[in-house]
Amino acid sequence: MKVSMTVNGQQHTDDVEPRLLLAHYLRDVLGLKATNIGCDTTSCGACTVIVDGLSVKSCTVLAAQADGSQVTTLEGLAGPDGELHPMQKAFREEHGLQCGFCTPGMVMAAIGVLADNPDPSDREVREGLEGNLCRCTGYHNIVRAVRSAAQAGPAAGQVPQDQEVAR
Template sequence: MTVKVEITVNGESTSADVEPRLLLAHYLRDQLGLKDTNVGCDTTSCGACTVLLDGESIKSCTVLAVQADQQSVTTMEGLSTDSDNLHPVPAAFRAEHGLQCGFCTPGMVMAAVSLLEENPKPTEKQVREGLEGNLCRCTGYHNIVRAVLAASGQDPDKAEGSEPDMVAPGFSTGSGA
């Protein structure tokens, strides 16, 4: 059996006849070719597949495409108009070097967008707790947290709850810049 779904993805109407068992992550990647959304653990743990469903972060490996019918999905592709005009969150990830291999990055960014929507000026602790559903196996959490604080308009060294003496310094290019 197939079911017709109509899902607004990144502001554009999409539609397909899908098997009910099709996961939203696979709808985005395989039906629409939106490959920014990565599938990592496939068990609701790692958060690499995080997208926004009606503006809220969800793990698209654990939502059926049919459950997103008549709803709105935003992926990493839908955040920025182009690479020269990045959305504030990915821009902050670039500026603070909040990534190493990059596999977790789209999920981290989408989780951070949702976090900042709900809590526009989080403390460092709130950022760490707000990203507990996203794993970075390069263990680049330090700069990821800094990036989210920066995206909220705060100085990562001075945000409430930040302990600059306790943690490693911000990323340096070594250029002295």
């Protein structure tokens, strides 16, 4: 079947099997490999991307279900000149990563947290990221990064592709 979607601002149309998962479409068809597949069971959040303004786990969405949608992956966050998204900057500055495997999903989910609540407490950040696991247990600095990003202004809770993360 044909699916069309806008990924990181670019329109894509591909002929895919209906059973193709969005995570595999992004990684294997479009070659966008920042989106990691961790547990493959909707538990770890490593595959989190933003679809039509909402964070979702792309291992549990069919590409067919995202047909016609606006999708943003980690690759779509930095500006054309390489300027990092405020959430990426905050993760770097606060050292919000250790091995880095959970980081793409963590950053996308964190943008979703700020979209929902622009100035969360530590507890609200932790609850907002409950669907994302860091096997290094580097949560303290991740929480610090998200709270620091919140201070950078509303852009930290938005993706650049002309679509504010609105809920």
